[in-house]
Amino acid sequence: xxxxxxxxxxxxxxxxxxxxxxxxxxxxxxxxxxxxxxxxxxxxxxxxxxxxxxxxxxxxxxxxxxxxxxxxxxxxxxxxxxxxxxxxxxxxxxxxxxxxxxxxxxxxxxxxxxxxxxxxxxxxxxxxxxxxxxxxxxxxxxxxxxxxxxxxxxxxxxxxxxxxxxxxxxxxxxxxxxxxxxxxxxxxxxxxxxxxxxxxxxxxxxxxxxxxxxxxxxxxxxxxxxxxxxxxxx
Amino acid sequence: xxxxxxxxxxxxxxxxxxxxxxxxxxxxxxxxxxxxxxxxxxxxxxxxxxxxxxxxxxxxxxxxxxxxxxxxxxxxxxxxxxxxxxxxxxxxxxxxxxxxxxxxxxxxxxxxxxxxxxxxxxxxxxxxxxxxxxxxxxxxxxxxxxxxxxxxxxxxxxxxxxxxxxxxxxxxxxxxxxxxxxxxxxxxxxxxxxxxxxxxxxxxxxxxxxxxxxxxxxxxxxxxxxxxxxxxxx
Numbered sequence: 344x345x346x347x348x349x350x351x352x353x354x355x356x357x358x359x360x361x362x363x364x365x366x367x368x369x370x371x372x373x374x375x376x377x378x379x380x381x382x383x384x385x386x387x388x389x390x391x392x393x394x395x396x397x398x399x400x401x402x403x404x405x406x407x408x409x410x411x412x413x414x415x416x417x418x419x420x421x422x423x424x425x426x427x428x429x430x431x432x433x434x435x436x437x438x439x440x441x442x443x444x445x446x447x448x449x450x451x452x453x454x455x456x457x458x459x460x461x462x463x464x465x466x467x468x469x470x471x472x473x474x475x476x477x478x479x480x481x482x483x484x485x486x487x488x489x490x491x492x493x494x495x496x497x498x499x500x501x502x503x504x505x506x507x508x509x510x511x512x513x514x515x516x517x518x519x520x521x522x523x524x525x526x527x528x529x530x531x532x533x534x535x536x537x538x539x540x541x542x543x544x545x546x547x548x549x550x551x552x553x554x555x556x557x558x559x560x561x562x563x564x565x566x567x568x569x570x571x572x573x574x575x576x577x
Numbered sequence: 578x579x580x581x582x583x584x585x586x587x588x589x590x591x592x593x594x595x596x597x598x599x600x601x602x603x604x605x606x607x608x609x610x611x612x613x614x615x616x617x618x619x620x621x622x623x624x625x626x627x628x629x630x631x632x633x634x635x636x637x638x639x640x641x642x643x644x645x646x647x648x649x650x651x652x653x654x655x656x657x658x659x660x661x662x663x664x665x666x667x668x669x670x671x672x673x674x675x676x677x678x679x680x681x682x683x684x685x686x687x688x689x690x691x692x693x694x695x696x697x698x699x700x701x702x703x704x705x706x707x708x709x710x711x712x713x714x715x716x717x718x719x720x721x722x723x724x725x726x727x728x729x730x731x732x733x734x735x736x737x738x739x740x741x742x743x744x745x746x747x748x749x750x751x752x753x754x755x756x757x758x759x760x761x762x763x764x765x766x767x768x769x770x771x772x773x774x775x776x777x778x779x780x781x782x783x784x785x786x787x788x789x790x791x792x793x794x795x796x797x798x799x800x801x802x803x804x805x806x807x808x809x810x811x
């Protein structure tokens with residue numbers, strides 16, 4: 344196996360070789376997914392961990408979860424355990440969201456599930472953008488687990504995007520990609536939450552050095568760069 | 578590659594096939610490492626996550642960290658962020674611990690690093706057992722990252738053992754094994770911490786069904802069972 348021949352499997356995650364692999368992977372990911380140059384790319388272990396990291400390190404007081412299925416609801420429930428003011432807005436899976444009716448006076452983060460795996464419905468990207476325009480005070484976070492790398496995402500329309508790699512990347516599970524806008528980065532630094540090994544200020548610092556906050560899923564990172572090399576630009 | 582041929586890479590982590598893979602892996606792990614039948618086996622993503630899970634879900638109020646190097650110290654520092662009463666006892670890497678001097682009136686968990694990777698020192702397993710005997714009120718947790726699967730561990734001498742697989746298992750990083758005594762399980766249920774996606778009561782429930790709390794590192798679990806099949810009993 345190529346990974347074994349190249350010594351990937353036993354690479355030290357503080358070594359120059361690892362940092363080079365990470366840098367190449369992030370660079371290629373940015374290129375293939377058309378991630379804006381001022382958005383940061385972070386790795387986590389699963390989309391579930393992304394929910395947790397956002398609840399810990401991005402939500403100031405209240406997140407608003409607009410959802411119509413099992414994954415969106417779970418995101419709300421997981422967040423509520425950490426930030427009890429989290430609010431849930433359920434909509435009918437058979438109808439489209441009307442951004443006009445989604446203007447919020449409260450809350451500091453609006454959470455959307457772009458593609459709800461449990462029922463196959465999508466939130467159109469123009470709707471994501473319109474919800475953002477209606478709510479300039481809040482950040483917008485999008486669970487894109489079943490769409491990132493499958494369709495071209497309009498990253499500029501939201502502040503936090505994340506996906507685990509076992510759906511459209513076509514890879515084995517155990518790695519997630521999170522993409523943060525400059526506004527999201529500013530919020531992370533403002534909240535300044537540093538209690539956990541996966542607190543975002545710390546994870547950002549490590550990613551800035553092309554390192555990770557703990558021993559990463561090396562093999563899947565290596566597979567990711569190989570998949571990206573074969574993938575056409577979206 | 579065998580994993581690909583067998584459809585492992587795209588296995589759904591709630592499917593019967595996955596649960597069977599997990600059951601076989603746990604059963605073989607128990608056999609090869611000689612884990613007592615009444616100890617539970619849990620998977621995590623890294624030893625760092627194990628530190629966090631223990632701080633969250635096992636420590637009631639105060640952990641006592643006896644350490645002589647970088648990893649033991651980090652474990653203390655990570656725990657202190659979550660449980661501020663954590664206490665640190667540093668000892669000389671060139672001397673052996675004297676259990677007679679390690680009798681504690683306070684604290685509910687004593688944390689030891691069996692093999693300190695940063696300086697190559699070991700805490701002899703008889704010393705682990707003696708510290709436990711001196712402190713029947715406290716649980717004993719052991720970071721065995723650089724020894725599990727390398728030497729036979731006397732699991733009965735402590736309550737929590739954990740290791741990531743990139744050291745003695747000889748595998749790529751991204752998976753950790755945690756082993757819990759009946760006393761540890763009782764403590765986890767007593768503390769009843771359920772705020773996080775990796776809270777131990779929830780992870781235990783999932784493992785009881787041979788499932789995981791989030792999309793697992795499937796490929797490395799699959800490699801683990803293959804490594805275990807080749808490994809002689811310790």
